[in-house]
Amino acid sequence: MPEVQTIISEASGAKADLHIRHGDKINFGNLRLEARATPGHTDGCMTFLLQTKTAGFAFTGDTLLIRGCGRTDFQQGNARLLYKNVHEQIFTLPGDTFVCPGHDYKSRNVSTVEEERRFNPRLTKPVDEFVHLMDNLGLPYPKKIDVAVPGNMVCGVQDGA
Numbered sequence: 001m002p003e004v005q006t007i008i009s010e011a012s013g014a015k016a017d018l019h020i021r022h023g024d025k026i027n028f029g030n031l032r033l034e035a036r037a038t039p040g041h042t043d044g045c046m047t048f049l050l051q052t053k054t055a056g057f058a059f060t061g062d063t064l065l066i067r068g069c070g071r072t073d074f075q076q077g078n079a080r081l082l083y084k085n086v087h088e089q090i091f092t093l094p095g096d097t098f099v100c101p102g103h104d105y106k107s108r109n110v111s112t113v114e115e116e117r118r119f120n121p122r123l124t125k126p127v128d129e130f131v132h133l134m135d136n137l138g139l140p141y142p143k144k145i146d147v148a149v150p151g152n153m154v155c156g157v158q159d160g161a
């Protein structure tokens with residue numbers, strides 16, 4: 001659809017129609033997203049804030065998951081940076097802001113800033129404990145990542161496909 005544009009953070013280094021930075025606003029319909037840079041899982045990670053008349057939402061991607069967070073042991077992962085950005089850019093939002101993560105392994109869809117501030121088992125730890133935990137998760141290397149990352153860098157559109 002020619003009227004649909006792909007958007008990604010400038011910091012990702014990926015191709016897209018539009019590149020955005022921290023603080024940029026994205027208008028669509030009668031709504032507006034505010035982009036906040038929240039690198040740590042990858043350099044390009046952003047959280048998008050949406051304020052409606054009745055509620056606030058934070059679309060956190062893989063930066064902040066429900067009772068968890070994105071791993072920081074591959075691509076440009078940086079546990080200390082992820083911790084700082086979650087605390088400074090997401091946990092400072094009003095407590096009743098809904099947290100909508102990029103995915104969830106247990107079919108949960110939504111949490112709130114207050115719930116994650118209180119109950120996230122990783123991000124309630126002191127920063128040094130968090131970094132130690134994230135550096136020692138011992139997770140396997142994702143099987144498809146060497147295919148998926150080059151695809152992501154061109155927003156899934158491969159030349160000659």
Ligand SMILES: [Fe+2]
Pocket residue numbers: 041062070
């Ligand atoms: Fe991810």
